[in-house]
Amino acid sequence: MNDDVPAWIRATYLVSAAADEIDAVARGLATEQSVEMPLDAITDRRVLDEVAGRVEAVAERAPGCYAVTLSLAAETVGNETAQLLNMLFGNCSLHDAVRLVEVELPQALLASFSGPRLxxxxxxxxxxxxxxxxxxxxxxxxxxxxxxxxxxxxxxxxxxxxxxxxxxxxxxxxxxxxxxxxxxxxxxxxxxxxxxxxxxxxxxxxxxxxxxxxxxxxxxxxxxxxxxxxxxxxxxxxxxxxxxxxxxxxxxxxxxxxxxxxxxxxxxxxxxxxxxxxxxxxxxxxxxxxxxxxxxxxxxxxxxxxxxxxxxxxxxxxxxxxxxxxxxxxxxxxxxxxxxxxxxxxxxxxxxxxxxxxxxxxxxxxxxxxx
Amino acid sequence: MNDDVPAWIRATYLVSAAADEIDAVARGLATEQSVEMPLDAITDRRVLDEVAGRVEAVAERAPGCYAVTLSLAAETVGNETAQLLNMLFGNCSLHDAVRLVEVELPQALLASFSGPRLxxxxxxxxxxxxxxxxxxxxxxxxxxxxxxxxxxxxxxxxxxxxxxxxxxxxxxxxxxxxxxxxxxxxxxxxxxxxxxxxxxxxxxxxxxxxxxxxxxxxxxxxxxxxxxxxxxxxxxxxxxxxxxxxxxxxxxxxxxxxxxxxxxxxxxxxxxxxxxxxxxxxxxxxxxxxxxxxxxxxxxxxxxxxxxxxxxxxxxxxxxxxxxxxxxxxxxxxxxxxxxxxxxxxxxxxxxxxxxxxxxxxxxxxxxxxx
The missing domain is CATH 3.20.20.110 (Ribulose bisphosphate carboxylase, large subunit, C-terminal domain)
Known part of the structure; x- marks a missing residue:
């Protein structure tokens, strides 16, 4: 596993937050949708580098409304649909101010889906x-x-x-x-x-x-x-x-x-x-x-x-x-x-x-x- | 089936609507969650009497916000969970202004659920x-x-x-x-x-x-x-x-x-x-x-x-x-x-x-x- 380049899912959320809070909110979201515990309590280097979610971008879409793009490790999903949903929108579905709007899957994960057969x-x-x-x-x-x-x-x-x-x-x-x-x-x-x-x-x-x-x-x-x-x-x-x-x-x-x-x-x-x-x-x-x-x-x-x-x-x-x-x-x-x-x-x-x-x-x- | 008293599920929704529209909205909801077609296009008496959803109550909870209670025929559910969800909140989940808040199941339907075993x-x-x-x-x-x-x-x-x-x-x-x-x-x-x-x-x-x-x-x-x-x-x-x-x-x-x-x-x-x-x-x-x-x-x-x-x-x-x-x-x-x-x-x-x-x-x- 460590020999491969880690693959990341990109997930974008619309988040309502104050301007001076959005960066912390985005970091919190990345943690919530991955390791779900404080990063400074994690001692395993591989987990920090290859498993913990990352904030890739925060862009204001409207006053008080931000598009937050996270990278989530594909290895956390395996090949299970329910688990994909879990990593994309499990806990953060409970935040009223968060809405899942875009998902980009890395090639290897995408290849595991057949999509429409006809x-x-x-x-x-x-x-x-x-x-x-x-x-x-x-x-x-x-x-x-x-x-x-x-x-x-x-x-x-x-x-x-x-x-x-x-x-x-x-x-x-x-x-x-x-x-x-x-x-x-x-x-x-x-x-x-x-x-x-x-x-x-x-x-x-x-x-x-x-x-x-x-x-x-x-x-x-x-x-x-x-x-x-x-x-x-x-x-x-x-x-x-x-x-x-x-x-x-x-x-x-x-x-x-x-x-x-x-x-x-x-x-x-x-x-x-x-x-x-x-x-x-x-x-x-x-x-x-x-x-x-x-x-x-x-x-x-x-x-x-x-x-x-x-x-x-x-x-x-x-x-x-x-x-x-x-x-x-x-x-x-x-x-x-x-x-x-x-x-x-x-x-x-x-x-x-x-x-x-x-x-x-x-x-x-x-x-x-x-x- | 006709010999039995029809059993009804009570479902209550919080609905945002104007005061002069809420009655029509409530009737629309009852139709949407049951026969899903105009009532006057239904010629079958039994369907109208025993299958079509009914508005039981409309109560204002706050300005512009109403609790709408419907009766939905238990026979539309059978004994399937996904179908219960369908009749309770299938199509109307697509209405942003509707929220499902209460459900009361008739005895026979309730009896079919075991609930927590421990x-x-x-x-x-x-x-x-x-x-x-x-x-x-x-x-x-x-x-x-x-x-x-x-x-x-x-x-x-x-x-x-x-x-x-x-x-x-x-x-x-x-x-x-x-x-x-x-x-x-x-x-x-x-x-x-x-x-x-x-x-x-x-x-x-x-x-x-x-x-x-x-x-x-x-x-x-x-x-x-x-x-x-x-x-x-x-x-x-x-x-x-x-x-x-x-x-x-x-x-x-x-x-x-x-x-x-x-x-x-x-x-x-x-x-x-x-x-x-x-x-x-x-x-x-x-x-x-x-x-x-x-x-x-x-x-x-x-x-x-x-x-x-x-x-x-x-x-x-x-x-x-x-x-x-x-x-x-x-x-x-x-x-x-x-x-x-x-x-x-x-x-x-x-x-x-x-x-x-x-x-x-x-x-x-x-x-x-x-x-």
Missing amino acids: GIDGLRQLCGAGDRPLTCTALKPQGLGAAALAALCERFALAGLDFVKDDHGLADQVAAPFAERVAACQAAVERANERTGGSTRYVPSLVGSPRTLTRQARLARDLGVRAVLVAPSLIGLGAFRELVDEDLDGMAVLAHPAYAGAARVDPPLLLGGLFRLLGADATIFPNVGGRFSYSAERCGAIAEQARRPWAHLAPCLPVPAGGMTPDRAGEMIGAYGNDVMLLIGGALLAAGDRLDHEARRFVTAVADAGA | GIDGLRQLCGAGDRPLTCTALKPQGLGAAALAALCERFALAGLDFVKDDHGLADQVAAPFAERVAACQAAVERANERTGGSTRYVPSLVGSPRTLTRQARLARDLGVRAVLVAPSLIGLGAFRELVDEDLDGMAVLAHPAYAGAARVDPPLLLGGLFRLLGADATIFPNVGGRFSYSAERCGAIAEQARRPWAHLAPCLPVPAGGMTPDRAGEMIGAYGNDVMLLIGGALLAAGDRLDHEARRFVTAVADAGA
Whole structure:
């Protein structure tokens, strides 16, 4: 170990502090996120030189707000996702004034992550979409039985949607148990595809403890499912990566942002960067002007982190969502370009008898705008 | 299902909103956390009556700040922890203005959780402590080898500490691989106990993906370890509960707050309530006046949630920590009473040659104050 050049992770935090305190706060942060004890109580030279965190830069971003960049020893992480999270934002997540905004991994650590296995190209191939923007809708509301959800699924598939996903609230509930629902919806999509010659994909939501997730993944695969929805923050980022690596081979992974807002990790880093690093092929986020209050700038930054060139990692498809309507298709494609999946759920379902019409209008609007 | 009385979860959120908007915001929240689509687009009567979330109360807590209490259908959760989290704070975690503060589970759902298996009494028995407050310290810094950590462990055990835990930053790193470290530290504690006739317990930190956690738990058990440290937020709450239920039978579980990022799930609910519900026997939190900025009121509320009578759930031991010193033992025991574990790490390690002396002083101070 000592023969190698030590590798360092760069982590940047936004920190609120007074000007005459920020240097001490930054040093405290470096200690908190590494050795977690006073440096002058450490007698081991190697620990001081190669393990203790260092302050690399402190830059004022706004009055009383500083970007603090630390170097954290890669050897403290090993190859475990939960431990990476621990070193990046374990204890300092408890400081209200600290927010994690940027992470740069050294090459050897980065190489240990596979990232998206299908990526944007693989998602396109899965639904035979060429290079136009992709479409997605959601099966709702929870509480419906499996047959009702499958009937809805079939109508969306007949309308030509690319992906029909479970509402993220659908789990293994009595009203529509997982096994029954997934079998019914997958069969419905296959029937529709046979009629249309299309390639709509049903995307069941996997949620539960790690062993439940493994069971659900195997069941879905056995039924012919090729894409799944998972909320990494809900199941834990380490569980997410393990699920992707061990149980979802060849299946596309759509990441859902549920519970992601609970920690103060900057949304572009978490939803765009970390979810991609851990294997999300597409990442759903609340688009500007919908039910949530994300700004255009934040949404653009999420898409940027998802798609930017990043070592060997395939790009991850941005999926702006959360109260969108077919009328906004052109505007959204203007903002994100063709490498995007538009997800419209409630607005189609609210159309009642005109659901099939609205679904087709959505499909056509996207095809036209992306041409 | 229709024959039963539907069971409802009560969830309370603190919401920032204007007075003339709060009612609409509250209704929106109820929809977002349940059916996630416009109610007037739902034609199924059962879904409207038994599944859609309801606003139970809106109460102004401060100008522009409201406590919104929702009823959420228990059937939407099933018996999965990740799905409970999803229904409580999935999508609405993405709203900056919403904070989850209280949860009340209906009896049938609550009954499905075992909670702490040892609880406060079991922890006391594990170290033969009678009814005085318990003591704990931490092995640091990461970067030391297994032999150095074990030597430290032995000194603390000889000084009569009840629990000697790994720093939460210790994982399966090259400097002190998990298997080697746990074997060495457990042996060190057993040697010391033989000399002193005491019952110090070594508490290794488990961190990693779900399968790694299972392997680590089995290895620790095989070595004779009877208590472990786990950060539920870091590994995922669903993974935490499954680990406790499946792999930690008979072992005490100390919960660490890393990544609990307690920003928008209220710390008393998360660290005191939910960690206990999922099986933590003791919960570590940043005490007032230490390295973190938690208030005395917040710390008291965490302890209250951890210890209050709550259905069949055993009480969970509060462990105030984060920059404490032996001098504060009396004050802390005055604040928390005897059902507490004092955790002092850095201050003992910083004593250098006087480590053994300081450790004994800590043990004595706690025994005296708790007498």
